[in-house]
Amino acid sequence: MTQSNVESTSRTQEFQSLNTSILVKTVWLSINLITNILICLTVFVCIVYACSSTTIDAYHLHIILCVLGYQFFMCQGIMVLSKYNSWSLFLKRIDRRRIHFILQTIAVVLVTVGSCLIIREKNEHFNTIHGSVGLCALITSLTSLANGILVTYANRLSRLNVFWIKFIHYVTGVCSIFLSAFSLCAAFRIEHFSMWTGNIGVDSILIFITCLFTVFVSINFWIFTGNIICKLCWSVLHPNL
Ligand code: HEM
Numbered sequence: 136m137t138q139s140n141v142e143s144t145s146r147t148q149e150f151q152s153l154n155t156s157i158l159v160k161t162v163w164l165s166i167n168l169i170t171n172i173l174i175c176l177t178v179f180v181c182i183v184y185a186c187s188s189t190t191i192d193a194y195h196l197h198i199i200l201c202v203l204g205y206q207f208f209m210c211q212g213i214m215v216l217s218k219y220n221s222w223s224l225f226l227k228r229i230d231r232r233r234i235h236f237i238l239q240t241i242a243v244v245l246v247t248v249g250s251c252l253i254i255r256e257k258n259e260h261f262n263t264i265h266g267s268v269g270l271c272a273l274i275t276s277l278t279s280l281a282n283g284i285l286v287t288y289a290n291r292l293s294r295l296n297v298f299w300i301k302f303i304h305y306v307t308g309v310c311s312i313f314l315s316a317f318s319l320c321a322a323f324r325i326e327h328f329s330m331w332t333g334n335i336g337v338d339s340i341l342i343f344i345t346c347l348f349t350v351f352v353s354i355n356f357w358i359f360t361g362n363i364i365c366k367l368c369w370s371v372l373h374p375n376l
Contacts, residue, residue: 163219166351170214171221173348177319177341178207184331193252198322200249204242205272205315206345210352212238213308217355236283239308243280246273246315265321272314279307309356316349 185191185198214220215234223231250273254260261267282304289297322328323338323345332338 160219163217164221166354167214167217167219167221170210170348170351173344173351174206174210177344177348178202180341181206181319184328187331193256197249197253197256200245200252201269201315202319204245204249205276205312206319208238208242208245209276209312209315210348212242213312213352213355236287239280239283243276246276263321265318265325268314268321269318272311272318275307275314276311279304279311282307305356305359309353312349312352316345319345 181198181202185195188195191199212235215223215231215238220231223234226234250269257266261270282300285300286297286304289300320342323341329338
């Protein structure tokens with residue numbers, strides 16, 4: 136092969152890999168844009184519903200605080216860690232981690248206050264799917280925050296402990312957004328909400344949207360878990376390597 140042929144082949148390969156990475160980046164950024172639009176839409180509808188009453192009592196505050204906490208701050212707190220999150224695209228990794236910690240703390244404060252307000256209002260507790268799943272979401276988010284604080288001191292612990300603390304932090308974080316999404320979907324089926332939307336199937340559309348953006352928010356976690364499983368399988372199948 137002549138010198139010019141070699142150069143042209145390597146230039147073609149370079150061009151192809153550049154094209155692929157542009158395609159991958161475009162797909163990731165599009166998913167991120169769609170996710171942000173769906174989150175804002177859902178949070179907006181819930182806040183309009185909560186504010187549609189003449190008086191804002193504990194029930195309405197509960198809706199505003201829980202939806203803002205879980206579906207806005209917690210989801211943004213997870214997405215900020217992604218390389219392809221639009222509003223944090225040009226931030227350094229360390230700054231993205233700091234913002235993650237701040238957003239998660241705000242989220243946990245909001246959802247704890249929001250849940251306590253409604254628990255104080257009711258006489259019988261956790262007797263609905265919405266309420267009991269909401270309680271599980273609160274427990275997992277508190278556990279995730281506690282683990283997140285432990286991760287900050289991780290360099291003082293052994294490598295194995297660090298791995299498990301981080302893993303539990305990721306798992307509980309993802310569980311809390313799935314559980315809160317489940318609780319929210321159950322809330323959309325509450326009669327008063329369906330009547331407010333006019334019983335024309337808006338609740339089903341909101342359930343679909345909530346499920347979709349929750350899966351999109353957790354995409355990085357599934358990729359990370361998939362990688363760990365692949366590595367574990369590889370080390371089991373090739374113990375001598
Ligand atoms: C992710 C968001 C939400 C979470 C995690 C959540 C969580 C909770 C929790 C923990 C309770 C207390 C249950 C008890 O003491 O038995 C509760 C009650 C309640 N929530 Fe929510 N909530 C959310 C959003 C909403 C929304 C959007 C609505 C209205 C459309 C709503 C309506 C109610 C009602 C009517 C109750 C009292 C009856 C029941 O327990 O089912 N919630 N919620």
